[in-house]
Amino acid sequence: MSTVATRPALKSGIDDTVFICDAGSGIRELGKDLLSRDPMPKDLHLFITHTHWDHIQGFPFFNPAHIRDCRIHLYSAGDGDNSRYALLSGQMSSAYFPVTFGDLQAEIISKSLNGEKKIDGVKVKSVPTNHPGGCFGYTFEKGGKRIAYITDNELEIADDVEFPDNGNTGQHREAP
Numbered sequence: 319m320s321t322v323a324t325r326p327a328l329k330s331g332i333d334d335t336v337f338i339c340d341a342g343s344g345i346r347e348l349g350k351d352l353l354s355r356d357p358m359p360k361d362l363h364l365f366i367t368h369t370h371w372d373h374i375q376g377f378p379f380f381n382p383a384h385i386r387d388c389r390i391h392l393y394s395a396g397d398g399d400n401s402r403y404a405l406l407s408g409q410m411s412s413a414y415f416p417v418t419f420g421d422l423q424a425e426i427i428s429k430s431l432n433g434e435k436k437i438d439g440v441k442v443k444s445v446p447t448n449h450p451g452g453c454f455g456y457t458f459e460k461g462g463k464r465i466a467y468i469t470d471n472e473l474e475i476a477d478d479v480e481f482p483d484n485g486n487t488g489q490h491r492e493a494p
C-alpha cells in the first residue's frame with residue numbers, strides 16, 4: 319500500500335486491482351500517476367466515505383475520469399438511492415465547473431456497498447462511523463491481512479473508558 323495524498327484520497331494496490339478511498343485533492347496527483355503507468359489500469363475502484371467537501375473536491379481534476387476507455391466503479395454505503403453519487407456528480411454542474419459530470423469520457427458505474435462485497439478476490443466491508451451527516455469507513459481483507467480506512471469519526475467515550483488508551487487494550491482499539 320502506498321499513500322499519494324495530502325487530503326483524503328488513498329490508493330491501495332492489492333495485486334493489480336486499484337482501490338481508491340475518497341476523492342479529496344490528493345486524487346489529482348494519483349490520477350497523474352495512474353496515467354503515467356504502462357499499461358494504465360483501466361478499472362478503478364473508488365470508495366466514497368461521505369460527501370463533505372474535503373472528500374470529493376478533487377474528483378473533477380482526476381484525469382482518468384476524462385479517459386474514454388476507463389471505468390470507475392464508484393462505491394458508497396448507507397443510501398440505497400445512490401444519493402452520494404448524485405452529490406458527487408452535482409459538484410460538476412455548470413455553475414461550479416466547466417466540464418459537467420455527463421461530459422466525462424470514462425464510464426462511471428455507481429454501486430452500493432452496504433455490508434460486504436468481494437472485489438477481485440478482496441473482501442471489502444463498509445463500516446458506519448459517527449459523523450454529522452453520516453459517514454462510512456471501509457476495510458479491505460485478503461490472505462489474512464486487513465487494511466482499514468476510517469476517516470471522520472467522532473468517538474463517544476464513556477466516563478469509565480480510559481482515553482487516550484496508551485495500553486492499547488480498550489474497546490476503541492478494536493478493528494472493525
Ligand SMILES: [Zn+2]
Pocket residue numbers: 368370449470
Ligand atoms: Zn466529514
